[in-house]
Amino acid sequence: MLTAILIMALGAVVLGAALGYASIKFKVEGDPLVDKIDAILPQTQCGQCGYPGCKPYAEAISKGEADINLCPPGGMEGVQRLADLLGREAKPLDAEEKPKQVAVIDEQTCIGCTLCIQACPVDAIVGAAKQMHTIVESLCTGCELCVPPCPVECIRMEAIAENIDNWKWKYPVIEIKPLRQAA
Amino acid sequence: MLQRLFKFKGGVKPQTNKTQSVGLPIAVAPLPTRLIVPLHQSIGGTPDPLVAPGERVLKGQKIGGADGWISSAVHAPTSGTVLAVEERVAPHPSGLPTLSVIIEPDGRDEWITRTPVDYKALAPETVREMLRDAGVVGLGGAVFPSHAKLSASKTVPMEELVINGAECEPYITCDDLLMRERAEDVVRGVGLFRDLLRPKRVLIGIEDNKPEAVAAMKRAVQALGEDFAVIAVPTRYPAGGAKQLIRVLTGKEVPAAKRSTELGVQCFNVATAYTAWRAVAHGEPVISRIVTLTGNVAQPRNWEVLIGTPLAEFVALGQPKADTDGYLMGGPMMGFEMPSPDAPLVKATNCIIAGSPTLFPPKAPEMPCIRCGECAKACPHELQPFELYWFARAKNFGKTQEYSIFDCIECGCCSYVCPSRIPLVQYFRFAKSEIWAREREKNAADTAKARFEFRNLRDEREKAEKAERLAKAAAAKAAEKKAEPAPAAPAADAGIGAPAAADGGAPAAAPLDAEAVKKATIAAAIERARQQREAVQPKNTDRLTPAQQKEIAEIEARRAPLQAEQPERSAPPATDAAQEQQNQ
Numbered sequence: 001m002l003t004a005i006l007i008m009a010l011g012a013v014v015l016g017a018a019l020g021y022a023s024i025k026f027k028v029e030g031d032p033l034v035d036k037i038d039a040i041l042p043q044t045q046c047g048q049c050g051y052p053g054c055k056p057y058a059e060a061i062s063k064g065e066a067d068i069n070l071c072p073p074g075g076m077e078g079v080q081r082l083a084d085l086l087g088r089e090a091k092p093l094d095a096e097e098k099p100k101q102v103a104v105i106d107e108q109t110c111i112g113c114t115l116c117i118q119a120c121p122v123d124a125i126v127g128a129a130k131q132m133h134t135i136v137e138s139l140c141t142g143c144e145l146c147v148p149p150c151p152v153e154c155i156r157m158e159a160i161a162e163n164i165d166n167w168k169w170k171y172p173v174i175e176i177k178p179l180r181q182a183a
Numbered sequence: 184m185l186q187r188l189f190k191f192k193g194g195v196k197p198q199t200n201k202t203q204s205v206g207l208p209i210a211v212a213p214l215p216t217r218l219i220v221p222l223h224q225s226i227g228g229t230p231d232p233l234v235a236p237g238e239r240v241l242k243g244q245k246i247g248g249a250d251g252w253i254s255s256a257v258h259a260p261t262s263g264t265v266l267a268v269e270e271r272v273a274p275h276p277s278g279l280p281t282l283s284v285i286i287e288p289d290g291r292d293e294w295i296t297r298t299p300v301d302y303k304a305l306a307p308e309t310v311r312e313m314l315r316d317a318g319v320v321g322l323g324g325a326v327f328p329s330h331a332k333l334s335a336s337k338t339v340p341m342e343e344l345v346i347n348g349a350e351c352e353p354y355i356t357c358d359d360l361l362m363r364e365r366a367e368d369v370v371r372g373v374g375l376f377r378d379l380l381r382p383k384r385v386l387i388g389i390e391d392n393k394p395e396a397v398a399a400m401k402r403a404v405q406a407l408g409e410d411f412a413v414i415a416v417p418t419r420y421p422a423g424g425a426k427q428l429i430r431v432l433t434g435k436e437v438p439a440a441k442r443s444t445e446l447g448v449q450c451f452n453v454a455t456a457y458t459a460w461r462a463v464a465h466g467e468p469v470i471s472r473i474v475t476l477t478g479n480v481a482q483p484r485n486w487e488v489l490i491g492t493p494l495a496e497f498v499a500l501g502q503p504k505a506d507t508d509g510y511l512m513g514g515p516m517m518g519f520e521m522p523s524p525d526a527p528l529v530k531a532t533n534c535i536i537a538g539s540p541t542l543f544p545p546k547a548p549e550m551p552c553i554r555c556g557e558c559a560k561a562c563p564h565e566l567q568p569f570e571l572y573w574f575a576r577a578k579n580f581g582k583t584q585e586y587s588i589f590d591c592i593e594c595g596c597c598s599y600v601c602p603s604r605i606p607l608v609q610y611f612r613f614a615k616s617e618i619w620a621r622e623r624e625k626n627a628a629d630t631a632k633a634r635f636e637f638r639n640l641r642d643e644r645e646k647a648e649k650a651e652r653l654a655k656a657a658a659a660k661a662a663e664k665k666a667e668p669a670p671a672a673p674a675a676d677a678g679i680g681a682p683a684a685a686d687g688g689a690p691a692a693a694p695l696d697a698e699a700v701k702k703a704t705i706a707a708a709i710e711r712a713r714q715q716r717e718a719v720q721p722k723n724t725d726r727l728t729p730a731q732q733k734e735i736a737e738i739e740a741r742r743a744p745l746q747a748e749q750p751e752r753s754a755p756p757a758t759d760a761a762q763e764q765q766n767q
Contacts, residue, residue: 043628045635053635122634141631164223166623167277168616172609173576 033062040081042073045121046143048095053121061086069094073142099159101142107132109154116146116155186386186414189434191427193563194419195596197353197516199392204356204477207484209364212500218260218286218491219271219527220246225320226327227253232284238265243295243468246284249315255328256318259286260470260489262293274494274512274529278522286491297466307333307379310463317462318469318530323347323423323452324513326531329459332449333379342447343433344382346373346456348389348396349416349423352514355534357473358453360485362389362396365457366403372456374409375463380449384412386432387453390422391415420516421594425450427563439590454533474528476501478511478536488528494535495524503537511536515543516595550603558597558607564590568597568607575614580621583614591615664700 037058044054049070051057060066061082068082072095083090105116105125112130124140127133135146147155160166223229230247234240240259247257263286270280302310311330320326335341350358362369377385387404389397400413416422416431426437429448437443443450454472461467470490477483480501488497494510511518512532521535528535558568566587574582588611597607727735 038632041628042624043631043635045631054632121638122631123638124634139630139634141627162277162279164273164275164277164279164281166620167275167279168620169276169609169612171578171613172606 031059031062034058036085037061037082040074040078040085041071042078042141044073044141044143046073046141046145048072048143067091067094072096072098073100101157101159102137102140103135103142103144103146103155104158105133105135106154106156107134109152111152113151115149115151119145119149121145186412186432187434188414188416189431191422191430191563192565193561193596194421194427195561195599196419197599199418200353200477201356201359201392204354204475204483204485205359207482209360209473209485209487212486212488212492212497214261214288214290214292215489215492215496216288217266217493217496218263218288218489219283219493219525220257220260220286220491221271221273221281221283221527221529222247222257223281224257224318224326224490224530225255226325227251227255227331229282230254230257232268232282234259234265234268234284236265236267239263239289240265240286241293241295243297243466243470245316245468249328252315253328253331254315255320255330256316256468257284258318258468258470259284260491261286261288262291263288272523272526274521274526274532276519276522278526283491283527299464299466302375302463303378310375310379314459314462316468317458319455319459319462320469320530321452322454322458322472322530322533323425324517324531324533329451329455332444332451333376335380336444336447339445339447341380341382341449342384343429343449344373344377344380344385345425345429345432345443345448345450346376346385346387346411346453347423347425347428347450348387348393348400348453349428350393351390351418351420351423352516352534353420354477354536355475355514356477357475357485357533359393359396361454361457361473362393363399366396366399367407368460369453369457370400370403370407370409370411371464372458372460373411373451374407375459376449376451376456377411382447382449385410387411387413388416388422388428388432389413390418392418420596421563421592424563424592424594426592439587469530472528472530472532474532475534476537477534479504479507479539479542480537490529491527493524494521494526494528497528498524498535498537501537504539506539506541507537508540509538511538516599517593546606547604549605552603552605555602557600557602561596561600563594563596564592566591568611571614572605572607572610575610578614578617580614580618583611584618588614588618660700664696664703 034055035058038055041054041058047053049057049066051060051066057066057071061068068086068088069079069091071078072093074082075097076093079093080090082088110127110132112127112132114127114129114133116133117125117127121143122139122141124136125133125146126136142157142160144157147157222232228250230250232246233248234244234246239262240246241262242259244259245256246259246265249256266285266287268282268284271283271285272278273281273283275281300313302313305313311333314330314333315328319329321329321332348358348362350356373385373387387400389400391397394415397413397415404411404413414432416428421427422431425443429443429446429450430436433448435443435446435448437446437448458469458472462469471487472490473485474488474497475483475485476498480498480503482501484501486497486500498510510521510524511534512521513519513534515536518534518536520538552569552572554569556569558572559566562568564587568591571583571586571588571591574580574586575588591608591611593608593612595608598605598609601607
């Protein structure tokens with residue numbers, strides 16, 4: 001009887017020590033769920049979700065503070081993927097979905113104030129004080145953060161036009177829609 | 184030498200329809216009224232335009248320079264004037280425009296100075312650069328820059344060089360006629376490739392429905408004393424696919440997602456060999472190609488056409504019949520409908536087929552997949568099209584990749600045999616382009632994330648650096664002050680300090696110190712400004728003529744008594760005058 005208790009106690013101590021050691025040795029830095037959510041987000045860093053960047057939004061989702069339908073650039077597809085990842089119900093997007101766009105600076109009007117450069121989260125604007133600014137189109141995420149600071153309103157957003165490089169083959173299924181009944 | 188042939192799985196045997204266009208020899212197409220030369224005609228970087236509107240160009244002049252190593256130059260197909268460099272509709276299934284050079288021919292067809300070279304005397308690197316600058320690309324349809332395929336792998340010994348003259352797709356006969364009429368130049372071109380790659384064997388594969396081409400090539404190989412094996416391969420679509428031809432000729436199966444070079448095999452089209460030879464030995468860049476014009480036309484035949492000829496002007500040569508309702512570029516299995524009669528012919532255009540409702544009757548409606556497995560039997564890459572179809576239709580792209588969608592060569596065998604008439608290849612193309620788009624988006628997001636993180640890091644670093652700088656400056660100021668007010672301090676101590684000492688000397692001293700610092704800073708700023716003012720030399724007083732100097736001296740002389748009358752305002756003008764005199 002005593003031997004049995006001792007063996008069980010010994011076992012508990014050994015296993016407890018092993019688990020304690022493992023929890024220190026193999027400690028996971030950060031929250032892996034945040035990284036998984038962050039990977040789905042489009043990384044525009046636009047703040048349209050109300051958080052200062054994609055990572056803070058991912059953190060808020062993982063803590064359950066934010067809903068999954070707050071990211072307009074990610075679109076409905078992004079919501080669906082987040083719902084699949086988190087095992088939640090997909091909800092309609094909390095804003096209207098926009099086509100992908102880039103910012104364009106009207107270089108004739110630009111006065112070189114550098115306010116947009118400071119606003120750009122991905123350093124996609126080139127320029128210096130009292131020098132004309134321009135946007136590096138390939139780096140622009142279309143976050144619109146540079147539009148409000150411009151004092152002369154010379155920045156506009158343009159939808160990315162379809163060209164031969166980004167053209168896609170169309171889905172060959174033609175959806176059959178019911179004829180709309182005349183009211 | 185008896186060559187043992189191998190087989191590839193799958194494939195189909197559609198009606199070849201080649202006899203219509205082989206009756207007549209290759210004819211040179213007349214000069215069109217306008218040439219539209221797209222700059223992006225090969226895989227890889229888009230060449231930069233080298234000409235401006237209004238400029239006169241000569242035949243063979245480079246109008247687009249290769250952008251990077253995987254890119255190929257573009258040349259003016261004839262002499263004339265550049266009308267514009269603008270976006271024009273491209274021969275592409277999308278019908279979208281691409282940057283093109285529009286040339287109005289002057290009818291003189293004036294060549295640039297062509298410099299034939301003896302490639303054997305040159306370094307292989309130089310020859311490859313020559314080929315790139317001559318715009319030599321794979322003319323079998325993929326238009327991959329040929330020079331990039333002509334460096335032998337350092338790790339794998341080069342075993343076989345396969346020359347593709349199979350031309351398996353129905354209707355197309357341009358390679359057939361090229362081999363019949365210009366076999367010697369083709370073989371010389373193959374010799375050039377052989378010398379660059381140094382393979383153990385050279386195998387020229389031609390489908391056995393082209394006995395004349397096989398005979399002509401054999402004769403040419405003998406006449407030039409080469410040891411190339413000209414081999415007739417069984418006619419079965421798609422025997423002309425690179426991986427299929429390699430399999431038939433060498434028995435080597437190129438594994439999924441690998442290139443044939445990793446097995447020591449390289450493959451070129453016969454027309455590519457021909458243009459490479461013309462480029463090196465005649466100094467002629469790729470400005471024309473042989474195009475089959477067939478289908479619903481009165482006179483089907485092969486034409487040597489300038490690159491950039493508009494479709495409408497080209498098809499007029501074959502006199503299309505009245506019920507023609509469209510033109511296919513490429514063959515009926517893999518080709519696509521030309522988007523507009525203004526779209527030009529390019530290096531990838533091997534065939535134009537005029538279509539009509541009788542020639543290509545409209546497809547009966549698509550029926551549900553019954554999973555009969557005919558498509559899997561026909562697939563030359565041993566894929567499972569019925570599974571791929573299922574996943575592509577459901578937009579489950581991850582699964583399509585698991586089922587190796589990127590090994591699909593879009594040959595069309597599966598659609599051809601499908602009893603439910605499902606346009607399978609269209610589903611696969613859709614899935615592939617969606618996957619590519621996602622890949623692009625993912626890459627863009629990763630870049631954006633990296634840049635955003637770097638920016639935040641930089642902001643923090645800058646903030647820390649600024650704080651450190653300020654702290655240092657404040658410390659320096661404090662140290663300076665401690666040293667400076669030492670003589671003044673006893674006086675303050677004597678006057679105010681002593682009574683104040685009772686209710687805490689330190690708090691009283693602090694505001695005093697702050698005031699003193701402020702005053703010292705202002706004084707220092709004034710001093711700096713004065714020094715700066717003095718340092719500035721008026722620029723308009725050096726290099727004066729003697730007359731001007733005399734004039735100034737007179738003015739100064741007049742001014743001196745006036746200044747003496749106004750003693751209170753005398754100080755600054757006096758220094759000014761002194762300065763001016765100094766400068767002079």
